Amino acid sequence: MPKKNTVKKKAAKVAKKATKKATKTKKAKYKPRQFSSKVVDGDDRAPSRAMLHAVGFRKDDFTRSHVGIASTWANVTPCNMHIDKLAREAEKGVNSTGGKGVIFNTITVSDGISMGTEGMKYSLVSREVIADSIETVVAAQGYDGVVMVGGCDKNMPGCLIAAARLDRPAVFVYGGTIMPGDHRGQDVDIVSVFEAVGKRAAGEINTLQLEAIEECAIPGAGSCGGMYTANTMASAIEAMGMSLPNSSSQAAIHADKMRDAMDAGAAVNYLLEKGIRPSDILCKEAFENAITMVIALGGSTNAVLHLLAMANAANVPLTIDDFTRLGEKTPVLADLKPSGAHMMANLVHIGGIVPLMRILINEGLLNGDCLTVTGKTLKQNVSRSELKYPAGQDIIRSLDEPIKKTSHLVIMRGNIAPEGAVAKISGHEGESFKGKARVFDSEEEAQKAILAGKIVAGDVVVIRYEGPKGGPGMREMLGPTSAIMGRGLGEDVALITDGRFSGGTHGFVVGHITPEAFSGGPIALIEDGDQIVIDANKRVVDLDVTPSEMKQRMKS
Structure with missing residues (x-):
C-alpha cells in the first residue's frame, strides 16, 4: 500500500511540474523569429535556404521575421478578383519594415453564384477549409506571423479561426465593399x-x-454591397481589434484599401516586435464588442454561427445567450440594406464605422479598453481619428432615434426549436406572426412553390432537412426569401428553416432551428396546415399542437 501511494505522489509531482512548464511556455514572450529561425538558421538548414533562394530570398532575408500573406485571390467571384493586388501591397508593407513576406493562396467559393444549387452545400464547409489551409501553410513553413486578406463571406471567419489556432502575430485585411450598380438611377x-x-x-x-x-x-470588384455577411463580419473583426481602424468600411476599388493592405504588413512587424498575439486580443470582451457592432449595423444572422466558431477556436466561452444579453441593451442604428435603404458604399462615403465606434464607446456599449492590432486600445484608435458623421446624414441614426431599440437578431426557443434558433426581425414586418405551415423537405421544393404562386399571405414556409447534417452543409435560403420579397409577400409570409440565411435575406425569417430535422428535431414533425406562432418579444417559435399530438407524431 505505501508503495502505491509513493507512485501516486510521484505521478502527481510529475503532472504538476508538466503543468507549470506548459503554463510558463504559454506566458513566455513571443520572439520575432520564433519559428523561422528553426527553419533557416544553422548549417544543417542549408537545404531549406536553398529552396528559398529559388523563390527570391536574399541572404539577409534569412535574418528577418518571415510573414505569410494568406491570399484568397480567385477569379471565381468579384468579391476576390482583386485580392492579389492587396496581397502584394501587404507583402510590400512587411518587406519595407524589416520582415520578409511570402504570399500563398487559399480557396474561396462564391455564395452568390452557388446559391440555390447543390454547390451551396460546400459553402459553410469552405470556412473550415480556409482555416485549415492557412494554419497548415503557416505552421508547416515556420512563418512567424501572418497577414490574411479576405473578400467573400466565409473568408473572414476562416481567416480568424486560423489566426486563433496559430496564435502568431496576425492582422486581417478586408478586400472591401463593391460599389453599387446603377439601374435607371437606382442603386x-x-x-x-x-x-x-x-x-x-x-x-x-x-x-x-x-x-x-x-x-x-x-x-466590378468587391464584396456584396449591403450589410450582408461579408461586410458584417469585416466590421465585427474590426470591432474585436483584429484589423486596422476603418479597414472594414473601405471600397474595394479605392486607393485607401491598397494603403490599408500595406499598413497591415507593417502592423504585423510591429506586433512581432512587441510580442502581441491573437490570444492577447481575442478575449471575451472583444467578442462582445463584435456582437455589439453587428447589432448596431443591423448585420447578418451568419454572424452568430461564425462568431461562436471563432470564439471556440480562441478558447473564449461564448454562447447564443450572449447575443440575447447584449441585444437587450444595443440598438440598431444603421439604415443599411437588406432591411434598410442604403448601401455600404454610402456608409464609406460619410466616414465608415469609426465614428459609430466612438458613439458606442462613449455610451458604454463598446469596451474601449480592449487591445487591438495597432498595439493600442480600441478607444485610443477611435480617439485619434477626426472622422465625424456629417450633419444631416440619415445612414447612422442617433441613439435617441434608433431604427430598433433592441437587437434585430433574436435568439428564439420553443417546441419547434428547443435548443435554439436565430431570427432576423428588423421591425418592419412587425414583432409577431401566426400562420399556416407549408412544409417542404428541400430548398428547391420551396422555391418552386413560391415562384409558381402557391404560397399566399398568412403562410409560414417551413424548409427542413437543410441543416448541417441534413443538407448536408446548411445552405442559405436566399432564393426562397428573395422570391417571397419579389412577389410582394415580405410582410405577409414568414419562413422558418433548419438551414441558414444569406446576409441579403430580409423579411420575417427564423433559421438555424435546432435540433435539425435530420437529427430528429421537432421541425420534422410539422405538417401542412399546422398553426405556427413566432413572437420576437417573447423569443418564441412554437407549433400550436398539443404535447400529446407531438408525442403521437414522434411515434409514427
Missing part, C-alpha cells in the same frame, strides 16, 4: 437580382427587364 446589387427573379415570376417585369438588372447589378 442595385446582387440581392436586387434575386428579388427581380420573384418579380419576374409574379409577372411584374419581363425577361428583358430582368436581364437589364442582371447586367448592371455587379459593376
Whole structure:
C-alpha cells in the first residue's frame, strides 16, 4: 500500500511540474523569429535556404521575421478578383519594415453564384477549409506571423479561426465593399437580382427587364454591397481589434484599401516586435464588442454561427445567450440594406464605422479598453481619428432615434426549436406572426412553390432537412426569401428553416432551428396546415399542437 501511494505522489509531482512548464511556455514572450529561425538558421538548414533562394530570398532575408500573406485571390467571384493586388501591397508593407513576406493562396467559393444549387452545400464547409489551409501553410513553413486578406463571406471567419489556432502575430485585411450598380438611377446589387427573379415570376417585369438588372447589378470588384455577411463580419473583426481602424468600411476599388493592405504588413512587424498575439486580443470582451457592432449595423444572422466558431477556436466561452444579453441593451442604428435603404458604399462615403465606434464607446456599449492590432486600445484608435458623421446624414441614426431599440437578431426557443434558433426581425414586418405551415423537405421544393404562386399571405414556409447534417452543409435560403420579397409577400409570409440565411435575406425569417430535422428535431414533425406562432418579444417559435399530438407524431 505505501508503495502505491509513493507512485501516486510521484505521478502527481510529475503532472504538476508538466503543468507549470506548459503554463510558463504559454506566458513566455513571443520572439520575432520564433519559428523561422528553426527553419533557416544553422548549417544543417542549408537545404531549406536553398529552396528559398529559388523563390527570391536574399541572404539577409534569412535574418528577418518571415510573414505569410494568406491570399484568397480567385477569379471565381468579384468579391476576390482583386485580392492579389492587396496581397502584394501587404507583402510590400512587411518587406519595407524589416520582415520578409511570402504570399500563398487559399480557396474561396462564391455564395452568390452557388446559391440555390447543390454547390451551396460546400459553402459553410469552405470556412473550415480556409482555416485549415492557412494554419497548415503557416505552421508547416515556420512563418512567424501572418497577414490574411479576405473578400467573400466565409473568408473572414476562416481567416480568424486560423489566426486563433496559430496564435502568431496576425492582422486581417478586408478586400472591401463593391460599389453599387446603377439601374435607371437606382442603386442595385446582387440581392436586387434575386428579388427581380420573384418579380419576374409574379409577372411584374419581363425577361428583358430582368436581364437589364442582371447586367448592371455587379459593376466590378468587391464584396456584396449591403450589410450582408461579408461586410458584417469585416466590421465585427474590426470591432474585436483584429484589423486596422476603418479597414472594414473601405471600397474595394479605392486607393485607401491598397494603403490599408500595406499598413497591415507593417502592423504585423510591429506586433512581432512587441510580442502581441491573437490570444492577447481575442478575449471575451472583444467578442462582445463584435456582437455589439453587428447589432448596431443591423448585420447578418451568419454572424452568430461564425462568431461562436471563432470564439471556440480562441478558447473564449461564448454562447447564443450572449447575443440575447447584449441585444437587450444595443440598438440598431444603421439604415443599411437588406432591411434598410442604403448601401455600404454610402456608409464609406460619410466616414465608415469609426465614428459609430466612438458613439458606442462613449455610451458604454463598446469596451474601449480592449487591445487591438495597432498595439493600442480600441478607444485610443477611435480617439485619434477626426472622422465625424456629417450633419444631416440619415445612414447612422442617433441613439435617441434608433431604427430598433433592441437587437434585430433574436435568439428564439420553443417546441419547434428547443435548443435554439436565430431570427432576423428588423421591425418592419412587425414583432409577431401566426400562420399556416407549408412544409417542404428541400430548398428547391420551396422555391418552386413560391415562384409558381402557391404560397399566399398568412403562410409560414417551413424548409427542413437543410441543416448541417441534413443538407448536408446548411445552405442559405436566399432564393426562397428573395422570391417571397419579389412577389410582394415580405410582410405577409414568414419562413422558418433548419438551414441558414444569406446576409441579403430580409423579411420575417427564423433559421438555424435546432435540433435539425435530420437529427430528429421537432421541425420534422410539422405538417401542412399546422398553426405556427413566432413572437420576437417573447423569443418564441412554437407549433400550436398539443404535447400529446407531438408525442403521437414522434411515434409514427
